[in-house]
Amino acid sequence: MLQAFLIILQRDLILAIRHRAELMNPMLFFVLVVVLFPLGIGAEATILERIAPGIIWIAALLSALLSLDRIFRTDMEDGSLEQMLISAQPMSLLILAKIIAHWIITGLPVVLVGPLLALFLGLSAEGIETLFFTLLLGTPVLSAIGSVGVALTVGLRRGGVVLSLLVLPLYVPVLIFASQAVDAAAAGFPTAAPIAMLSALLLLSLSLTPWAASAALKMSVS
Amino acid sequence: MFKSLPAYTKSKRLSVKNLAVEKQDRWLFQNINFDLQPKEVLHLEGENGSGKTTLLRVLCGLTIADEGDVYWNDVSIQKQSYDYHLQLSYVGHSDGIKQDLTVVENLRVAMVLSRSIYKVSDKQILGDILKNIGLENKEDTLAFHLSAGQRRRLAFARCLLNDSALWILDEPLTALDIKGIAFIEQAIQAHIERGGLAVITSHQPLNIKNVRCTRLNLSAVA
Amino acid sequence: MIMRFIYQLGSPPYFYALSGRLLPWLSGLCFILFAAGLYGGLVLAPADYQQGDSFRIIYIHVPAAWMSLFVYMIMAFSGAMALIWRIKIAEIILINSAHIGAVFTFLALVTGSIWGKPMWGTWWVWDARLTSELLLLFLYLGIIALYSAIDDKRKAARAVAILALVGVVNIPIIHYSVEWWSTLHQGPTVTKFDKPSIDTRMLIPLLLMAFAYKFLYAIVVLLRARNDLLWRERRSQWVATLFSKEGA
Numbered sequence: 001m002l003q004a005f006l007i008i009l010q011r012d013l014i015l016a017i018r019h020r021a022e023l024m025n026p027m028l029f030f031v032l033v034v035v036l037f038p039l040g041i042g043a044e045a046t047i048l049e050r051i052a053p054g055i056i057w058i059a060a061l062l063s064a065l066l067s068l069d070r071i072f073r074t075d076m077e078d079g080s081l082e083q084m085l086i087s088a089q090p091m092s093l094l095i096l097a098k099i100i101a102h103w104i105i106t107g108l109p110v111v112l113v114g115p116l117l118a119l120f121l122g123l124s125a126e127g128i129e130t131l132f133f134t135l136l137l138g139t140p141v142l143s144a145i146g147s148v149g150v151a152l153t154v155g156l157r158r159g160g161v162v163l164s165l166l167v168l169p170l171y172v173p174v175l176i177f178a179s180q181a182v183d184a185a186a187a188g189f190p191t192a193a194p195i196a197m198l199s200a201l202l203l204l205s206l207s208l209t210p211w212a213a214s215a216a217l218k219m220s221v222s
Numbered sequence: 223m224f225k226s227l228p229a230y231t232k233s234k235r236l237s238v239k240n241l242a243v244e245k246q247d248r249w250l251f252q253n254i255n256f257d258l259q260p261k262e263v264l265h266l267e268g269e270n271g272s273g274k275t276t277l278l279r280v281l282c283g284l285t286i287a288d289e290g291d292v293y294w295n296d297v298s299i300q301k302q303s304y305d306y307h308l309q310l311s312y313v314g315h316s317d318g319i320k321q322d323l324t325v326v327e328n329l330r331v332a333m334v335l336s337r338s339i340y341k342v343s344d345k346q347i348l349g350d351i352l353k354n355i356g357l358e359n360k361e362d363t364l365a366f367h368l369s370a371g372q373r374r375r376l377a378f379a380r381c382l383l384n385d386s387a388l389w390i391l392d393e394p395l396t397a398l399d400i401k402g403i404a405f406i407e408q409a410i411q412a413h414i415e416r417g418g419l420a421v422i423t424s425h426q427p428l429n430i431k432n433v434r435c436t437r438l439n440l441s442a443v444a
Numbered sequence: 445m446i447m448r449f450i451y452q453l454g455s456p457p458y459f460y461a462l463s464g465r466l467l468p469w470l471s472g473l474c475f476i477l478f479a480a481g482l483y484g485g486l487v488l489a490p491a492d493y494q495q496g497d498s499f500r501i502i503y504i505h506v507p508a509a510w511m512s513l514f515v516y517m518i519m520a521f522s523g524a525m526a527l528i529w530r531i532k533i534a535e536i537i538l539i540n541s542a543h544i545g546a547v548f549t550f551l552a553l554v555t556g557s558i559w560g561k562p563m564w565g566t567w568w569v570w571d572a573r574l575t576s577e578l579l580l581l582f583l584y585l586g587i588i589a590l591y592s593a594i595d596d597k598r599k600a601a602r603a604v605a606i607l608a609l610v611g612v613v614n615i616p617i618i619h620y621s622v623e624w625w626s627t628l629h630q631g632p633t634v635t636k637f638d639k640p641s642i643d644t645r646m647l648i649p650l651l652l653m654a655f656a657y658k659f660l661y662a663i664v665v666l667l668r669a670r671n672d673l674l675w676r677e678r679r680s681q682w683v684a685t686l687f688s689k690e691g692a
Contacts, residue, residue, distance in 0.1 A: 003334050003342070004334050004335065007330065007331055007334045007342075008331070011320070011323065011327070011331050014322075014323065014327065015320065015322050015323065018322045019322070077316065078316050078317070078318065078319065078320065078321070079314050079315070079316030079317055079318035079319075080318050080319075080320060082282075082284060082312065082314055082316075082318060083312070083318035083332070083335060083380075084335060085284060086282050086283065086284065086307050086310055086312055087307060087335035087336055087337075088304060088307045088308045088335070088336055088337040089334070089335055089337070094335075148606075148610055152590060152603050152606065152607060153590070153593070155594075156593050156594065158593070159593065161589075162586075162589045162590055162593045165582070165585060165586045165589050166586040166589075166590060166607065168582075169579050169582040169583055169586065169614075169618070170610070170611075170614050170618075172579060172618055172621060172622070173614075173617050173618055173620075173621035176621040176622065176624065176625045177621060177624075180624070180625065194624075197621075197624075201617070208613065212606060212609070212610050215527070215606050216603065216606050218284075219599055219602045219603050219606065220599075220603075221284055222279070222284060222285040222286065222599065244598075245596070246595075246596065247676060247678075247679065248679065286530075
C-alpha cells in the first residue's frame, strides 16, 4: 500500500518536472493577481498593509483553482484513471497521493513566494511569519477539496466554470481562518485558535476528501 | 515467445446473467447471458454504438449495469472487487500509457497498481517481458516516441506483468500492421493456453488456433 | 420492515400512485396552515414594541431560512439513499429539491435584506446569518449547475448526490467560520434574534407558517418528481397503461 502511494506520488512529480514550463504558470498567476491589487486600489501603505492577508489568500485560492484540473484531467484522457480504478489498490489512497503531488507542484511554490509578496505589501514581521504557517496548513486543504470538485467535473467538456462554482464556496472556511490568523498576528493578538482550526480543516479534508473524490471519479469514468 | 510462463493458478469462470444497460433513456442492450470457462475466448461483435465498449466496461466493473450482474466464480464482482481486480487486465480504447514516462516507468507503475507477483526491483523479469514484446533496448525511451504498434505491445506487457487470468481487450487489432496483429494474436493464444480467459471486441476476425471461441453479436441481441 | 417500505417506495408506479393520492390532502392542509398562519401573524399577533409592524416579515423570512437548511438536509439524505441503494426516486427527489431549496434561500435573502432596511438603514449588512445564507445559495446553485452540465441524467444524479453529501459536511464548518468572521469584524451588534422570549401570540403563527412552508415544499417536490418520473419512464409499461386508461 505504501509502495502504491509512493509510486503514484513519484509518477506525478516526474510528469510535472517533464513539463517544467507549465510548472511555473500557477505561481506566476499568483504573483500577478497580488500585483493587480495595488494597481487597482492604490499604493497607500496603510491600506495595503491592512488588506495584505486577504489579497494573498484570495490570490492563493484563485491560483489553486486554476491548476486544479491537472489532478485528474490528463489521466482521464489517456486512460490511466481507468487503470487505477480497476487496479488492486485502494483508489482513495492513490487519490491522496495525487492530492499531495498536486500540492507539492502548485501549493508549495505559493507557500514560499507568498511571504515574500507580503513583504512588498508592507505586512509586519509577525504577520509574515503567521502568513507562512497559514499557507503551509491551508494550501493542502485547497488541493484536497479541489480534488473532489475536479473528480465531479473531469468528464465534462466545459467543466471549468462549474468547477469554480462548486469549489469556491467550500474554500470559504480556509480563507476566513487563514486571513483571521494573519490579521490577529499583525495586530499583536494570539493566533492559536485560527491556526488550530486550520489544522483541523487540514486533517479533516485529507482524511475525507479522497473517499468523496473516489466515488466521484467512479461516476465520472462510468 | 511467451512459452516460458507457467499456467495460471487462479483462473475461474466468468459469467453474466440478464445484463442490461440503459443509456439516455433507452436500452443499450438487454438480456445478455454468457458463461466463459478458462481456456475460452469470447468474441464480441456488433455495429458501432451497439454497446460493445460499454459491455466491456461493465465486465471490468467500471460501469455498473442497470440490471443483472457479472460473476467471477459465481460470486458477484461487486462483492469481491479486490480479488477480481487482481485477476483482471484491461486494455481499452485509451491504453492507459503515460506519454511522458519511459517504458520502464510505465511498467513499474502498472506493476505496483496490479500488485504484480513480480518485484518492481526485479530487473530480470522486466528484461524478459521487454524482450517478449520486442522492446528490448527501449527501457528508457519515452512512450511518446514509440510507434502505435509498440505502444499497443507495451499495454500488453501490462497484462503479462499482472499475471492476470482474465484479459478484457477493446479492439486490440485496430491500427496495427500484419506483424503487430500476429504479435497480439500470439499473445492471446499463449494466454489462453496458460489457462486464461479473454473477452475481446474486434472488427477483424481473430486468428487463434485450437481455442474455443464463442461469438456474441450485440446488434443481433438488440 | 422499514427497508421493505423504502424499496416499495422506490418502485416508480407505487410512488406515482401514492403521491397522487396524497397530493389533495397535502394541498388542503397547506392551504389551511397558510391561511391560519398569515391571519395569526399579520392580524392577531401584537406589534413588536421596538420594531412595530415591520417585524411581521419574520412570518415570511424565518420559515424560508429554516426551509433553506431543511431542504438541503433532505437532499443529502436522498443523496445517500441514491448512492447506497441506487433508488431512482431518491435521485429524482434530490434533484427536484435543488431548485426549490434555492428559491427558499433566495427568498430568505431578499426578505432578510428588506427587513434590514428599516432595522439597519441599509439593504445589506455582512451579518453572519445573511452571509451564511448567501453561501448556502451558492451551494444550491453549484448543485443545479453540475446537474445541468452532465448530459447523462443518471450520472448527473449520482454526481449531485456526492456533491450534496460533501456540502452537508461543509455547511456546519462554513456556518461556524462565517460566525467567527463576523464576530471578529464587527462585534455582536446585530441583535435581531436576541429577544429573550417571544410572545406566544407571535410564536404560534410562526410555527404554523413553518409547517405551511414544509407542506408547500412537499407539494411542489412531489409535483415536480411526478413529472420528472413520467418523463424518465415514458417508454415503460406502467406509464403506457396509465395513459391508455386515462385516455379511455
